[in-house]
Structures are given as C-alpha cells and as structure tokens.
Amino acid sequence: MVNLYRELQPVDRLSIRIPFPLSSYERKLITLLYQPLIGPDAVSLYFMLWAEGEDMIETNLSHYHLMNALDMPIAQVFESRIALEAIGLLRSWRREEDTMRSFIYDVMPPLDAKLFFDDPILSMFLYSKIGEHAYRLLRQRFIVKGSTTAGYSDVSRSFMDVYQPVQQHMPPNDLQMSTGVEKPKDIPFDTHDFDFEALRQGLSEQLVPQSVLTPEMKVLIAKTAFLYHLSPKDMQQIIMMALDETMHINEAKLKKSASSYYKMTISTEPPTMKKFVKVEEKIQTEEPQKESKTKKDGVIENFNALSPIETLSALAGDRPPFPKDIELVEELVMSYDMPMPVVNVLIHYTCLRNNGRLNKNYMHAIASAWRYSGAETAEEAMKMARDFEHKKQVKEEPKTLVASDAMHEQYKVLRAAAGAFYQIEVAKDGAYSETELKTKTIELFEQTEPMTFLQMLNDGKEPFSNDVKVIQKALESFDMPQEVFNALIHYAYFVSTNSINLNFLEAIAGSWRKENIATAEAALDYAKAYQQSKSTKYYKTSYTKQPQVDETKLPGWFKDGQHKKHVEEQSEQTTEKDFEAERRKILEELGLDEG
Incomplete structure (x- = not known):
C-alpha cells in the first residue's frame, strides 16, 4: 500500500527533461506496443510530459497544472506516473526541502521494437493483453525481415579505410553533453527478489559453470521466473534444458523451455500481469484501525x-x-x-x-x-x-446577548455611535467620547451574530419579522465578513429612521465593495466621511439668496412680465410717498403734531 500523501501532492513543483530525441516512430511504439500494457491514462501523461518538455520555459509548474490539463485527480496522476516508471518510460527524481518538494521528470524513449519483443515480460504481457492474432500482426509490422545475405560477402569499408587523422590542436571540451541519463536498453527490473544462491546449489559446476551466469543472463533468468511464477528449483530444470552443445545457456531455448514447463506444470493459459500497487489516499497512523469509523474519521x-x-x-x-x-x-x-x-x-x-x-x-x-x-x-x-x-x-x-439591561447598554452605545459618526442629531449622547464609542462599536460589530445584532438595534426587543427576512436575504446575497455586515446594518438602520430596506442595503453594499471595505473600522470610517460630506454640502446650500441668473438667456415673456411687475411696484411706492407728503402738509396747516 502506497501512501499518496507522502508520495505526491498537487502543490509539489516539477520540471521536465527529454534526454533523448523523440520522433513519430517513438509515438507509434508508445501507442501500439505500450498503451495496451499501461493504459490510456499513463499514455496521456507521457504525451503531456513530452509536449511540455520539448520547449519548457516555465520551471515553476506544480502538479495542479497536470491535474487540470489531464482532468485527473492527484491519485490518478500518481498511478499513471508509477506505471510509466515501472515500464521504463519515465525516470523520476525528487528533492525534499523545508517548505516544498520538487520533482524532475526525465521522459525516456521506448525500447526499440526488437528489444521489446525479445523481452520475455513485455512480449508475454502484450500477448496476454491483445491476443495471439493481434500480437502476430504487430510483430510482423515492426520486425521487418530483410532479404537474406547468404552467398554475399561484406565489402563495406571501415572508418580507417576512408579517413586518416590530421595533426591539429583540439580545443578542450568544456561543455558537458551528457545529462547523466543513459538510453534504456531494458525495462527497470530488480533481480534481488530471485534467490540465485538457491539456484546455484542445485546446479553442477561442471555442467553449468559460474561464469555462465553473467549479469545479463541473471536478469533474463529472474525475469523468466517472475513471468511464469517459477521457483529457483524450477529454474534449475529449465536451465538444464536450455544448455547448448558448448554448455552455455541459449536465450531462445531458455524462453521456450520455460514456456513449455509452465504449460505442463501450471496452466495452459498464458500468464497475465496485473498491478498490485494500491494508492492509499489517507494518512497512515500508528494507531490500530478501529472496526467502526466515526463521523469525524469519515470527514x-x-x-x-x-x-x-x-x-x-x-x-x-x-x-x-x-x-x-x-x-x-x-x-x-x-x-x-x-x-x-x-x-x-x-x-x-x-x-x-x-x-x-x-x-x-x-x-x-x-x-x-x-x-x-x-x-x-x-x-x-x-x-x-x-x-x-x-x-x-x-x-x-460574558456578552451573552439577551433582552436585558446589558443589551440596553449596548443599544445606547450603538445609538450614540450613530449620532457621533453618521451626524444623527437626535442620537447624539455626550456621555461617551468619540474614541470610546469607536472602540466599543467595532467590538460589537466583530463579536455579534447578525440576527442578535438586529435585536440589539431594537433595544433588546424582538425585531420585526420583515426586518428579519431582509437580513436573512442579505446574508445569503452579500459576500462580506460578519463585522462589515453588522456595520452595514447599523448604518442603514439609523440613517433610514430605524427601518431596514433590502434595496437600500444592496446599494450601500455595492458602494462598499467598490471601495474594498473589508473591516469594521474601515466601514465605520467610510460611513462617517460620507455623512460629513453630505452635511457639508447641505450646509453650503443657501435657500434665502436668489440664484444668479444670466438674464440674456431668459425668454421674452418672462422679461416682459418681470418688467411690468417692477413698474407696478415702483408706481405703488411712488403713490405711497405722495400720500405721506400730502398728509404731513395738511397737519402743518392745521397746526397739529404727529400724535
């Protein structure tokens, strides 16, 4: 069982290298020979890494990039990766750092068709997947039999026949062309699982010398035993059957003998392959697994x-x-x-x-x-x-909000804050300083659940059902922190004379979002500045003075009317003055005073 969390995470960084050139021929090999073995997901990952690695500029990719591009969860990406590694198409390098983990992926070329079909595991794996008829067609397609050279002699010139050295100074080779990665000639295979000591114990040194078991031959023996599920004792008999006249092991005879032995002793059906590595997507713990999972465990x-x-x-x-x-x-x-x-x-x-x-x-x-x-x-x-x-x-x-004296005190603070910050004259309270009001109000904004805050604005009494519905609707619609939402309710409640209106709330919320209001203090400061600007605007507007009007732009009928009115007023004033002068003259003639 492989623990996914310890192996790979979406945030892990990756870079891609292509040590050897890849062409359409390799693409054909991958599609026709490898895809039946590893599946379409692994092939999709291979082609994705190939495409990204050919001209890789961005070196800070994460595995989220692969997940999104391939539409795979991280577990599926990991399973596809290890399938490519197992069959020799990918080399993975990992580096652990304090804060991150990074990988280098070397996209390896597939084996040549001849090497593929000569490998006992790959060839048998493909045979069991696609069947005998399709297998023979593929083999004929890739293993081209040329015309025989019997009766011909090789007349090709050697290098020395055509070229000769010239004494010239050779500049030092400062560039390291090698990436440290060798082109694969085989699939990754560990021979340590096969017991060669037990194999040697049953073989005579005279018949099968130690020198016959070369590293290459050991790999072939281990692969054959793995493929056909054979023990070291079984392989002793197969090796004896595969010896040629020079007492060396013939590879073709070894494969054929193993196949015959398998059919006679185990099964007439060809062996098949299946994955046994399972990806565990949960974190392993040292505690024994409980028989029944709790709800928390499931989460x-x-x-x-x-x-x-x-x-x-x-x-x-x-x-x-x-x-x-x-x-x-x-x-x-x-x-x-x-x-x-x-x-x-x-x-x-x-x-x-x-x-x-x-x-x-x-x-x-x-x-x-x-x-x-x-x-x-x-x-x-x-x-x-x-x-x-x-x-x-x-x-x-300690501030449990119920309809009590404590809530009444909190209502007084909120009301006084509306007077101080929103210019609500009837709400002003000289018992509080502005600094004290700001601190207490922000604290209430931050610590109070919106429905309880609404009750607090109503002086502890049950709020109206319509107000409750409006707040519930606003909570569902507005994307803002709780403290800002409470500031929004507070402002709307007091500037609209103790009522809550959804359209008004939406208008204010839209304005605050444009201003990126994200905290209670920012909301309070913005509301205060807005109300002050409104008060200043209304204060500067005088309704006692006549507006200055450009008389040249007035219509004629308005001018005529105004002139007529002015003449009449002048006439009335003249009449009043004449009457007063006449009255005083008469009084003087009669010898009377003003009393």
Missing part, C-alpha cells in the same frame, strides 16, 4: 482523498464550481504551499462560516494564520478551526 478521509476542486463540487451539490472559486483556491495553494487536505478543510470551514460562499479576504487571513502555525494535515487544520471557534465563544460568553 478526515474525505479531506485527504478529494482534491480541492472535488471538494468545491461536493459542497455545491456535485455541480461544477464557479471559475472564480477555482481561481481563488489555486491562488491559495500557490501562495501558501498548503497541502491538499488543509486546503479542503479551509474551503469547508469558510463555507460554513459564510453561508456557503467563499470570501477571498477571509480565506487569505485564515491561510496565513494556519501556515504560520504549521498546519500540515487535515486533523491539525480542523483543530485550529475548533480552537478558534472555542476562543470566540469564550470571548463572547
């Missing part, structure tokens, strides 16, 4: 098994996640190098805290805290989330 297993994209889809009811959510998750993975299970916990926790929605600022804050604390597993991330919730509850417990 942890899901966090360890699923990719973040699959987690998003599961939380959305198996619907495809939104592209912006995928971008956010990939950004978190690339920015914080978070393991896949930790990312899944973060997604799950954020959705629970924000009514099924992902909030970018909120997730970045948590990711930063978890990375600082060293969260590496789903269990550690879940514990941090629980500890945070517990601390929050403990912090809020």
